[in-house]
Amino acid sequence: MAGIKALITLSFGGAIGLMFLMLGCALPVYDKYWPLFLLFFYILSPLPYCISRRVVDDTDSASNACKELAIFLTTGIIISAFGLPIVFARAEVIAWGACALVSTGNIVIFATILGFFLVFGSNDDFSWQQW
């Protein structure tokens, strides 16, 4: 049952994050839909870690170049998700308020994705240190 509770909590978090994103886009004050490109970053952000986990079997060593490259790329995608609305706002494509709303949604959604990996990444009881 713990899995169900965590799943419901995480989906609530994802819905809250997407709500912030859509508020940043669709409020009548802002009404610009450029921040929807952030959805690509949300989709791409778990990919490097999943690929590296599939490629290497992290059984023994704590040093793992492939996993660290994946973490580096994931960090890059997250930074890009914050950088894109800031650049939009500086280029006066979207308003600064929309940038703030979208960044809040970023924080919530990436926390949700991190929560997914913390809860469901450890599919067994002894491999609790996936991160």
Added chain:
Amino acid sequence: MSGLLDGIRCGECDCNVDWSEKRNTVASIAAGVLFFTGWWIIIDAAVKYPTQEEFPHSYHTCGVIATVAFLMINAVSNGQVRGDSYSEGCMGQTGSRVWLFIGFMLSFGSLIASMWILFGGFVVPKNPIVYPGIAIFFQNAFIFFAALVFKFGRTEDLWQ
């Protein structure tokens, strides 16, 4: 209300992680933050000043070379350079040393070139818009430090 704070324990919660084991992860995250922040700074400058007069496009070169140097530095592991890895590459220890030397030279060179662009292209000619020069300098500084953190912040011999 009574006994509300009884459950609080200081310093022995589960979030008390061992940071020495997570050193590689932290270094990777720090390097990623630095590297991509640098690139977003230059994207911001290019978006704000798109014309050739305000921000000549050839100035993007040193950021690209810094990125190539980042890849070159981190493509060779420390064990290859010291010569204590199990397998030598196609060029052996000397080749990896030469490769790493060229990588660091490109890295330092792009950092110096970015300072040169900042002063020679924007500050000294009394250019009214200095922000692209500062952006180039910060981009190259961030990429340089990202390369250093990703190279030397990680340890590769934790199993010894």
